[in-house]
Amino acid sequence: MRSLRVLASSIVLLCSFAVGTAAAEPPPTPEFPVPQPGSPGFLPDLQRWIDRIIPSPIQTDATAGDSAAELAALHAAALPSPVGDPMFDQWPDGLADRTPGELIEVRDIRATAGPLALVPLRSASLLKFRTEDALGRPSFATATLLVPATDWTGPGDRPVLVNNLPIDALGRACTPGYTLAHGLTWDTNSTDFFPPTTQLAALRGYAVLVPDHEGPWMAYAEPYTAGHAVLDAIRAVRGSDPAFDTSRFAMTGYSGGAIATHGAVKLIEPYAPELAEVIVGAALGGVPADFEILSRSMNANLASGVFMAATFAIGRERPEILSAMNNLARWVATSPMKDQCIGVFAIPGVLQLPIDIGANIIDPLRSELAVEIYEITRMAGLRSTAPLYIYNGEQEFWIPASGARNLYNEQCSLGANAVYRSVFGEHVIGAVTGYPEAMLWLDERLQGVAARSEC
Template sequence: MSETHDMTPELAALRQAVLPAPVGDPIFDLWPPNLADSAPGAVLEVRDITASAAPLVVVPIRQALLFKYRTTDAHGRPSFATATLVIPASPSPMPGARPVVVNNLPIDALGRHCTPSYTLAHGFSFADSAFTDFVPPTTHLAALRGYAVLIPDHEGPLMAYAEPYVAGHAVLDAVRAVRDWRADEFGASRFAMTGYSGGAIATHGAVKLIDSYAPELAPFLAGAALGGVPADFEILARSMNGNLASAVFMAAVFGIARERPEILTRMNHFAQWVTTSPMKDQCISVFALPGVLLLPIDIAANIADPLRSTLAQDIYEVTRMAGLASATPLYIYNGEQEFWIPAEGARNLYREQCALGVTAVYRGVLGEHIIAAGLGYPEAVLWLDERLRGVPAESEC
């Protein structure tokens, strides 16, 4: 379990109370002993889930493997994560090692039962399984193409929704795990990442951490496509607060607080009651509903104007990950009519990465979040396919 020795007893107790409840499956619940003795990416446990995953993937697969591996939390401490590797029944579409699509799904959840690997291992649930695990059908199309698909549960064991360091580490360590654990099949593979919305948070975190955290992966990472990009939470504090998206925004703040408990010290009694209630284990289909009340985050804070506080500025700064260059080419797209995740953040990310010398492309597409997800998807997938086929990326900076 993440350390609490540097907290007051009151804060440590609150932090413990807001963590996600066990789901009754040890691979998701149990912290392995002696994690510090394992290297990041070391596989700790493996389960064959082909029987339950195959009907959900639909296209023929050879195997689906759920695995648990060592990763690192937001503060550099040992942690673990889970991921699923889907291997298609068809041969690789090209000579040599089979390419791998890293599908960073928009988990957007606070409970462990909401993760894609839980669904693949335990079956589809209308209450818990996310529609976005299957639409757009990235996993299905990639497997049909003959690519393996790696699906990280990138929120980690604390379900730290929206925390980019946790997610970035989990994604990169999932790649490390597959390359080392299945070296005969994937040790020389090209990997390409994709993620939209909450999945773009993970992809954004991963590409900016390659150089510092997993530089040995850079030659094998062919590119990353990210859309509907929540790259700057200061922008989202203006666009998602006090409207229909406010409950999602508050859940993201709470998810980050699980890794950054200084946020918990700014929660009032009402917020503490909510975040220690069954709401702490809900998926987005439930916790988004209070957004109809159009409540601002101020109702949950014990300080005035919390989104302009010094603490908020510190969180904006650390989660923006400013000045870190991606070590892989980028394809960035965003709806130009976005009102909850404005294109401003994606365009700023593109300009930042261009200035840092990164090979990058930006596409502004028609529509808000959902329409843009559909209209921007085909070109993003074609771009990813070219990267996995070894076509060099061209920059439009």
């Protein structure tokens, strides 16, 4: 009962803040009493109470009574704000006439990326290229290609490691591409540099490709968006520089970066079949491969801020999620929170609020909409043509190892070449204990050693 009282107090505080922002006069609370914790139907009653006392932030005369227009206005208001750099902000003309992976613009960023790379670079290029969003519509993405100053003396063209970093962000300034192009900012993610995957790869003579895999709408955790962006980044490199015509590409990603890697390897065959012989391996750890599992492990606890942000960000590509948000969630989604990095939007997790407080449907994580999103984002039945090295902390409590093991078993049943390693630790410790062997496995793939499946 005490926890319910704390929950109710936290919700009332949030609602009071939203109402104070939304309306000049306080709501007529005597007419709409706060639902009492412990009463039957507490959460559904609370959802209705929230929508009765808080007006929608985007309701106007033009959208009144028109749900489609209201949703379109909400979607537009929930998109990330411009950062003032057309490379990241500007949608190019004629995207539909371009092919996926076609290069749109290149910027030399060695002056800013060089000091951050910590290893001598021959070149550092910010690439902008055509890709597709989660629904297959023309879009664009950016990626950074870092080429070390040392000559490649191995066989064939210089190999490329695709480093899918855990961007885990809602704002464009949080991306590694923005940091490498503009220098360190308060929004720079520490995981851009630790573990030092980019530096270790460059010291081995490999080029490093760092995709901004959330796309221009910053669709954090959406695997189709991320997968398209990663594969089209590889296409952009191969199509624009003959030095990489015969290069081997391998990719790695942990946590949020594993979402991008998971999406990319499953889309090779249906989306970029010409890369099947080019991508020689993929290592992914701390794998959020099944969001239904995460709905049970990350909701109503310290991880709930991250879980809610990911749900909202997927809604930028799949607006049916936005339509299920109540007015409190809509105020948050259109506030400055929409441009924050994980260091900010994770903070509300201390309130340990369930996602129900931001929904306008009953039991949202078990709803028909949720089941549909789980199925889509699981990407079930798609086989990776690239060999896989999958690892997960056995003591994981927010991203349980069962999701990674299920992915391994699925890929084995589909005939993929795969390895699974259970490593010691939860999410942070597991990232450290699983890292050395994953890097050694990737190094062998980039050196041309064939992967041995353990299926």
